[in-house]
Amino acid sequence: MKIKGPKEFWAGLMFIAFGLFFLVWAVLNYQMGSAVRMGPAYFPSVLGGLLAVIGAFVLIDAFVEVGPKVPRFHFRPLIMILLGCVAFAYTLKPLGLVGATALLVFIGAFGGNEFKLREVAILYVVLVIFSVLVFVKGLTLPFPIWPAFME
Amino acid sequence: MRQFLACVVLLAAAGGAAAQAWPAKPIRLIAPYAAGGPIDISARLLAPKLQQALGQPVLVENRPGAGGNIGADFVAKSAPDGYTLVIGAIATHAINPWLFAAMPYDPIRDFRPVALIVQVPNVLVVNNELPARSVKDLIALAKARPGKLDFASGSTGSTGHLAGEMFKLMTGTYMVHIPYKGAAPAVTDLMAGRVHLMFDNLASALPNVKAGKVRALAVTTRQRSGFLPELPTLDEAGLKGFEMTTWWGVMAPAKTPDAVVQRLNAEIFKALELADVKERLRAMGSETPAVRTPQAFSAFVASELKTYGELVKRSGAKPD
Amino acid sequence: MDIFANLALGFGVALTPFNLLMCLIGVLLGTLIGVLPGVGPVATIAMLLPITFNLNPIAALIMLAGIYYGAQYGGSTTAILVNLPGESSSVVTCLDGYQMARQGRAGPALATAALGSFFAGCIATLIVAMFAPPLAEVALKFGPAEYFSLMVLGLVAAVVLAHGSLLKAIAMVILGLLLGLIGTDVNSGVLRFAFGISELADGIGFVTVAMGMFGLAEIIANLEHQGTREVFTKKVTHLWPTKEDWKRIWAPILRGTFLGSALGILPGGGALLASFGAYTLEKKVSKYSREFGKGAIEGVAAPESANNAGAQTSFIPLLTLGIPSNAVMALMIGAMMIQGIAPGPQVMTERPQLFWGMIASMWVGNLMLVVLNLPLIGMWIKLLTVPYRILYPSILVFMAIGVFSLSNNPFDVLLMGLFGLLGYVCVKLECEPAPMILGFILGPLMEENLRRAMLLSRGDPLTFIQKPISAGFIIASVILLVIIALPQLRKKRAEVFVEEV
Incomplete structure (x- = not known):
């Protein structure tokens, strides 16, 4: 067979x-x-x-029936994206939005083909400011902003 | 010995100081159910008033799941410093312990009840077509047609379900329990006549009763309700001792300092007396509860836990 | 006629400056949270409830209703642009809307969604105004047997959602049904497939599954085959639907509107089936049915109209019977009760201002939405020209925050990751997620109604055929199944050769 x-x-x-x-x-x-x-x-x-x-x-x-092959799995994006999400989830309370978003953005960006530190850093800052304003200030989600040890 | 005494004095002083300083940071009030439900609404009603009285933000946080157990468990395991509170309810503290195989917390040992805030009666309502005008008629009907009547409830193990089971036990009748997911679809089927009766909570039953879409026969509390004063209680209707209310109140982790509990209790009752709070809670079918001190609330929780333990066991509502 | 006097009364209420402002705030906020994946109208309305304590009841309800249908609008935007269905109703919009976006036709897709929704909203509002009381009776005619049969029909229709193998689509539906059963069993209270994880006691949230299967899987798949240097869409051709597009969408919009209005009346899954049903219908009647799943504009027009129509008519059971047809409506009941209004049949007679004011405001709100959203399309499309390496971490952050906020628990995000993995595997094996999602949503409802119907009939399965409405759905399911299966069987041989080439 x-x-x-x-x-x-x-x-x-x-x-x-x-x-x-x-x-x-x-x-x-x-x-x-x-x-x-x-x-x-x-x-x-x-x-x-x-x-x-x-x-x-x-x-x-x-x-x-003859069918197509299974395309190759790309493990780098897969692992990095999933890892970023999990890291975000479990660090949100201890590290605050500022810390957890950093982990997610940097790990996630590392899953791409290209990683430019400067660009990712700027993106991170913009995203954090936006998230704090919209989610915490605007929609009043009960997220800490700063890491617990800094409060 | 002297050292020991010194320690005690120090500790007492420290405790006193902590209580003096309380609240020094925002307080989290956990609602162990989804946002927008009656428990969440009452938490959000209370929070701004407490915030005003205590001078610190009081933040409502929803931690739904597992019939309220997840939120309650979170508070049970939090520091007993008065900064994490929960709205404990009949489900989390009197019924779930008997329904869930593995309870993550002990409803008595892990909590300090602070203040009972809401008590809502259930109402026995029947479909309009059912030839029963009183509780007596209903019992006769159920006896004449054993196993033919269906009673609906908002979920297995809800007060509506257990009230039905208690009714069956006390009258020696047999009716089939039809569980729904929430009271709304159950009420729909009741109105349409697919089920015959239901023990619905007062707030959700009231508009339909007033509009004549369903017929109310009795309330489940010992006292008649101010909302439907002409309606007899089940106790009056011959089911001696029948009493059942849906309730919830603020609780703290066990070992929360006395001073904090007393202060909270006082502030909560002050808030409950405010006209706007009172009016909104009334709209939810609640009349100001008679249980007022933390001690009385503790005793109340303990007795409820016992009552439902027996009921759940005898009704066979236990899963597995 | 009475209706005009009533509508005049309604518009008198809705058009006062303050109520207009509330409506505007509502639809703006709704659009915002609709666009943000994960943060849904339920959470937002719940958080806003305390603010509404101090408003008068009409203004409060107008604002909350605005959030609800504003979120429906916004939800389709993210579905089309980045394949993220934030609402169950926008899952279907992803299928063709996202494909259109990939081909640089995000503009026409968004415009079609907005205009279709507006048209549907207008018609549905009119239906609510004219026929609310008699239609409410329809909701009462639906018992467990009828719902079960309707869901069977819905699932058969779900198979049409897939454009690949029929067998795999059926398997995905069943897989979805099974995943939907995770959590507490409604009938016995037993925890099923929870493996001792208490977070699973209430089951897995729809948003978690959809974000994982659609959003995450798509991001991972995108990262692998394109250099991230590239821009997401090659070229944005035009903003507005072409003449050809117009010709293709008017009939689907009409059909979608009517199907949506009809199903929206049914509490318990009706509105949800509307968008799926409309898509299936179009795929079957359209002469472009081969393009479905590859960017057919009908695949956006029909479900978007249906879902907005359904969103409006789902107010019927709420306003006339006091029955909430979904979680948002349940919140509206909470909001009404807090205002001292007992939702139910007497609202219309005792508080005509509230009743008609709300209906009029729905129309006003829909108009505001279309006026707001059409100019925004240009901006959304600009967003797609941002390099993907910038776009995807942003999507990730919004998804993670949104999913976390569902119950303030890291577990949901972990689950989203697991579904992302499953979604990625499914992409590789050509198993389509849309049928699975529908199965997932319908699974628990179906089981619940099946068991309830059997309890009520004391175990007689004939109950599904003896009740006329139920029998109708069963017959329709059988017919549909035959229609689906026949060409598939005939085509099979032909396809083998095509793929070998």
């Missing part, structure tokens, strides 16, 4: 994995109930099963 459609192949596997996961998790942890009084496991296990079956069809398709 040769995989003719790699995209379909991986998509099929992904759907089967998600489907089986929801099915098994629901059946193991929650009650099925009956058609009258459906338990919390009823709907998710039916859907999970269905997803796995459709996933299997997609997978079969991968061996029947």
Whole structure:
């Protein structure tokens, strides 16, 4: 057997994995109930099963029909963007908007193909001022502006 | 011994000084529910008044999630210095502990109740087509048609649900509970006649009762409500001892200094007496609560916790 | 006729200088938060509630309503420009609107959205004014069985949203349904698929998913194939729709308006289905259906009109029955209660000034929006000429702040990241996110109504066929399914050859 459609192949596997996961998790942890009084496991296990079956069809398709290759994953933007977001989220309270935005902008900018320190620094300053004015002052979101140790 | 005494004196002095100085920085009032709900609204109503009285900003912060548990837990684990407060409610402090398998906090041990601010009665309302004009009729009907009547509620484990369960227990009837996501869709189905009755909170039921879209049979409080004075209480209607209100109030983390709690309590009650606050809370169906001191509020929370523990267990509302 | 006297009364109220000012503040603020991803009308209205305590009830409600439909306008701007749907209704606008922007046609897309919305807003306001009370009865006709069947129809329609493989689109819908089930089960109160994370108890927020699947995934994908030196769009051709465009959009706008007005009346997911439904309808009836998903202007015109029409008619259940049809309407009820007005059937008779004043102000607000937004288009398009390496960190910052503010919790941002990853994988595997998002929104509603209907019918599945409205939707779903499946099956062989070339 040769995989003719790699995209379909991986998509099929992904759907089967998600489907089986929801099915098994629901059946193991929650009650099925009956058609009258459906338990919390009823709907998710039916859907999970269905997803796995459709996933299997997609997978079969991968061996029947010729399809395009999966394009290459670019890990630098992927990791940097996600890392920037998470860094922002977990430092917002301790470091304030000023600190957290710095992390997000610099890490995020590092995910691009080009990193000009001066430009990013200017962008950062503009964004911080804008965010403080709009979100904290204007929309009164309860965010600290400065790092906690500076207050 | 002398050293120990000195320590005690020092600590007391320090504590006193801290209380004297309180509040020295902004106070955060956590609303453990989404913005715009009645609990959030009352927090936002109170905040500016407290800010005026205390001379420090009082900021309302919504930390919704897990039926209020996330916000309550956040405060339970905050420093007991009077700068982080929460609006604790019947859900977070009397019902959830029995519904949730893993509670992140202890509703009694981790909190110091400060002031009860709102108590809203529930109203027993039925669809207009239902041939029941009184609670007595309804009981007779439910007995004649066991398992045929449906009662709606805003969610599993809400006061509306538990009031229905209590009603079933006390009357020995069987009705099917139909849970909804929020009271609004439940009321829609009640008006349309797809469900037969509901224990709705007074504020949301009142306009429909007044417009004749649904029929009210009784209130769930011991005293009649000032909003519908002609309506009997369930207690009067023969269900002796039936009492249920939805309530919420300001709470602090356990070990918050006495002086802070007393001061807050006093300021909150002063705010509650202000004409505009009073009027707006009344619009939400609340009459000024009878529980006034922090001690009485603590006792109230403890007794509510006990009541609902039994009710949740007996009603089988417990998940899993 | 009565209606003119009533409308005259309404305009008398809405056109007082103070109320005009409130309306203007409302729509300005609404546009602003609509443009900012993540910060939605719900949070904004909630934060503004205390300010409205001191306003008179009419002015307060006019302002809050302005925020609501202003946000709908603004939301489509970000959807078109940077593929960020801040509102569930603008997910569909992303599909073709963003593609148009990539082709340098952001101007016509934005103008179409604004004009379509304005037209729809006018018609829908008129509908509210003329038929509010009888239409309110329609909302009462919809019970759990009817809602369930409507959602089945909606999901079948969702499959049409995708332009790739039918099978994968169905799978994505189901995946969305499953993800939507995460959180507390409405019926039993059991926490499902929460893995001990208490933040998951209330489920995953729509904004979090949409920002991740659309916004983040798009940024990551953009960073990989273009040098960031490049400008985002190659060339901005013109601001205004061409004659050809006009010819193509008038019918979709009309159809979208009527579909949106009809579905908007239904509380509980109706308004939401409007934009999806309108898109599906156009894709099926349009002779340009091959262009859908690649920048078809109809794909912007129809859903934008539908969603704005739905936004207006969703006031019907609120004003006549006191039933909120979405979170914003629930807040409006809160605002009314605080003002001592009990929302419900008596509002219209007891407070005609409020009722008609609000309706008139909706029209005024829509006019303000179109007047405000058309000149802004030029500015938005300028924004697209900013180099992408400057643009994307800015989008990131707004997204992160917006998502964080949802519940003041870092967890939501983490989740957004996870959905960004999923979205990126989906881009690579050619699995489209739009059907998933619709499934995600409808999943919990569907399960809830299914189980409720079964409880009420005591387990008799025939309830879905015995009720005429419900039966109608089921039949329509079957027909639609056949229409979708047939050409797909026939096409299959042909496509193999195309792709091999």
